[in-house]
Amino acid sequence: MINIGLYHKYKVTSFIFHPEQGNYSVFTEKGKLLEADKGEVLELHFSSSGISVKSLDQDYGSFKKVRFIGTEPSNSFEIRVPFSKKTRKYEDNLFVNIHNYYNYFQLINNIDLDNYVAGVVESEVGRNPPSEYFKLQSIICRTYALKNIDRHSVEGFSLCHKVHCQAYNGKPKSVLIKEAAIETNGVVIVDSDINLITATFYSNCGGETANSEEVWRSKLYYLRTTKDTFCLKENNAVWTKKISKTSWKSYLKKHHAHDSDLNYECGTEYFQLDREQFYEKDNVKIPFVKIRKDFKLKSAQFNVIPDANYVILKGKGFGHGVGLCQEGAMRMAKLGFSYIDILHFYYEDVHMINLESLAFFKADF
DSSP states (O other), rough: EEEEEESSSOOOOEEOOOEEEEEEEEHHHHHHEEETTTTOOEEEEETTTEEEEEOOSSSSEEEEEEEEESSSSSOOEEOOOOOOOOOOOSSSSSEEEESSSSSEEEEEEEHHHHHHHHHHHHHOOOOOSSSHHHHHEEEHHHHHHTTTTTTGGGTSEEEEEEETOOOOOSSSOHHHHHHHHHHHTEEEETTOOOOOOOEEEEEEEEBBOHHHHHHHOOOOSSOOOBBBOOTTTTSSSEEEEEEEHHHHHHHHHHHHHHHOOOTTTTTTTTSSSSSSSSSEETEEEEEEEHHHHHOSSSSSSEEEETTTEEEOOOOOOOOOOOOHHHHHHHHHHTTOOOOOHHHHHHHOEEEEEHHHHHHHHHOOO
């Protein structure tokens, strides 16, 4: 069971709780409050006296914390917050606290790891890829979650629902995704030292993945550049962006201290033969990842082509480019590659291992 912070950074001061599947026992710091089945609708409000709990016909009082604990083999619930038009569904349990420093709720989904993984897979890639890809993404998401399990520990939960932890929008609708998470139960990816790998992924590499040190500081042996022809005809393979020459030249001078007598045409044409780390020309040296961030580009892999009073950035791929190329991996799955083959194509010399085996190898003899 892991704890996922829901509506992280949102100031939730009220919401509606409704059991969707199974039954829930509701506990507070004073003990068991009530039993809630599918017919129950509860409103929770923040007040000066704590967390107010009401049903349609009864006021249960105010408390410091509330716990919704599922009592059946499978349990799920719905949450509706005032600022959202969507009712979201989540599996397993819900913990409601008052934020330590602010006057609003902290909502934590206490959930089985595989149920969480299934929710992440659907949130990250949707329901269209083939089942073999879902198995691969399940293993990657599980590895990523456990590798980063303490990211929000100071806030009282493991991970949040946002993309920087992994996108998580709740209970998945796809049966295939659910089955993939269950079928790969406990399987994670480790390196040669039996440590969980940094299981990075993104949308499209544009034909060539990046070395980890080209994007981040650390050099990891299993995140090496590789040619990838599988993603070249997919949706996010190419992109363009038009920028005025004046803005482009101003950027070069302002951010990188060029001389005022720099030739106006300098830097208006550049071609990456392969994926390169630096934009390097005419005494200019800029990390492509910085240019991507500054101009909010889809990737750091692009050519610069002059066009009258503009420069056209013609780019390839979508994302940082390190690790698994999702669109390439999906294409491989459609072509009949196994999830094991796909994994080893993008992560070099890694191993898949069950969590129980991992605990054995890590045991202090």
